[in-house]
Amino acid sequence: MKTNFTAGEISRRLLGRGDLRAYDNGALALRNLFIHPTGGVTRRSGLAFVDPARGDGRLVAFEFNTEQTYLLVFSEGRIDVYGNDTPIAGVAAPWTAAQLPQITWTQSADTLLICHPDVPPRKLTRSGANAWALTDWSYVAEGERVAMPFFRFADPAVTLAPSGTDGLVTVTASAPVFDPRQAGTRLRIQGKQLRVEGVVSGTQVTATVLETLAGTAATTAWDEQSFSPLRGWPVSAAFHQDRLVIGGSRDLPNRLWLSRSADLWNFDLGTGKDDEAKQFSKNDHLKTIG
Structure with a gap:
């Protein structure tokens, strides 16, 4: 022997x-x-012929538990799900063949999060052996307030001045900072959220006030949602110590966003308590340890 x-x-x-x-x-x-x-x-693990592929793509393992494992086949505009070497489901997907090499993913339980810097992130959810759905990410909402990440992209000296404190208002900037791709996205003025309804020019937009504003004076205390058609989308995601961690975006490649502890879709920074959301960049970290 x-x-x-x-x-x-x-x-x-x-x-x-x-x-x-x-x-x-x-x-x-x-x-x-x-x-x-x-x-x-x-x-040695290997490959076996199971089914003809639709074209170039990616193979992604999905392990719901030790007894229920699946193979996800990403191809242009499609995700096919295989269980026990048999096709069991399929969903339409937004990624082109050229984009597939750059997608990233992470899984927790019955959910797979999928990222690409040029495409809004998606969530693939298994609700049954043959029931799969691909949906947009959705953040925690309290009334009209959505706990999504925000960031100040414009020069710190640029001010915004709303024409009113509620309803439909006109927001005027002191320098050209607006772009037509911001229509439908959110701004914050002094911590209060507005939804951009239309972009009039580089210095002016119309917006719906979602939280009553403090006043109409011009202020530098404003920012915009971190991810959008203008600014790009998350590059990667991971789960860490009961938080969802977003790793970089197209326009902010060195930045990290961490959700609230045990509240994966809540990115409200709050007052900086230990269990609240956090965000920082590589440069911020270097300044801290320097």
């Missing part, structure tokens, strides 16, 4: 050389196996 194969395959010229350690620790042929330093071997 042999229990050690650390010598790997031995030459036929060593057959019968029981006086050599290599003979005792080797085998005549080892095929499709991994040899472990501890002496044992395991079968």
Whole structure:
């Protein structure tokens, strides 16, 4: 009985050389196996023909539990789901063949989060063995307030002045900071959220006030949602210590956003308590430890 194969395959010229350690620790042929330093071997994982592919794409493993595992086949405009080497479901997807090499993903329980810097992130959810759905990310909402990440992209000296404190207002900037791709996105003025309804010019937009504003004076205390058609979308995501972590975006590649502890879709920074959301960049970290 042999229990050690650390010598790997031995030459036929060593057959019968029981006086050599290599003979005792080797085998005549080892095929499709991994040899472990501890002496044992395991079968090498491989591929088997299951079904014709729709075209170029990505293969993603989805493990719901130890007994229910699936293979997700990403191709242009499509995700096909296979279970036990059999196609069981399929959903339409927004990624082109050219974008597929850059997608990233992370899984927790029955949910797979998928990111690409040029496409709004999606959430693939398994609600049953044959029931799968692809939806947009949705952040925690309290009334009209959405707890999504915000960031100040414009120069710190630029001010915004709303024409009113509620309802439909006109927001005027002191310098050109607006773009037509911001229509439908959110701004914050002194911490209060507005939804941009239309972009009039580089210095003016119309917006619906979602939280009553403090006043109409021009202020530098404003920012905009971190992810949008103008600013790009998340590059990657991960789950860490009961938080959702977003790793960079197209226009903010070195920034991290961490959700509230045990509240994965809440990115409200609050007052800086330990369990509240956080965001920082690589440069912020270097300043802190410097």
